[in-house]
Amino acid sequence: MLALLHTSPRHVPVFDALRDADHPGLELRHLVDEELLSRARAEGPEAVAGDVRAALRRAAGLGARAVLCTCSTIGQVAEAAAAGIGVPVLRVDRPMASAAVALGPRIVVLATVESTFGPTVALIEEEALRAGHSVAVGARLVPGAWERFETGDAEGHLRLVSAAADAVTDADAIVLAQASMTPAQHLTTTTIPVLSSPRPGLAAGAEAAGGPGPVLHPGE
Structure with missing residues (x-):
């Protein structure tokens, strides 16, 4: 299972559609916290480091084999918070x-x-x-x-x-x-x-989670 950390619920159907097209069979678990982006914009990304780390721990506790952060503003913070989580943490971009x-x-x-x-x-x-x-x-x-x-x-x-x-x-x-x-x-x-970023980012997340390989579409 791949967990995705979002800062907008609008990202959920985007990544579900990409999963269906490119990685059928890959289980996704969406974690949405809009407040992370609001605070990061107002106070700087480092201000939400503790909350991001808590979200990553939650994802690991739910059984995720990897976590993909889909927010570019907090992606660097998510990667830095990966230590001690126990699963790979990737930034989508x-x-x-x-x-x-x-x-x-x-x-x-x-x-x-x-x-x-x-x-x-x-x-x-x-x-x-x-x-x-x-x-x-x-x-x-x-x-x-x-x-x-x-x-x-x-x-x-x-x-x-x-x-x-x-x-x-x-x-x-x-x-x-x-x-x-x-x-x-x-x-x-x-x-x-x-x-x-979504398509190549999801492909990297799927690989890190050990999910099914990508579907090759005509012309690719």
């Missing part, structure tokens, strides 16, 4: 960061909340160092998108995100920093690769 580094040195990170930039940029730089590459990472906020997401205006949220991606001209890769931005990946018209 690490595979995406690795893929971005492989595409080239100019990487633009798009986010709808500013608290995401620090952890995401640090992660990309960490993956670049691990790969022996030099990167220049730019961070661009999508104004108004988060407010639309919070009020349930999914169409408006994704329209703003896709427009921001299409406005990028000086990058080798565009990173959508938050899982909630993922559907905009398919609305963009830019020729620059646009990367999102």
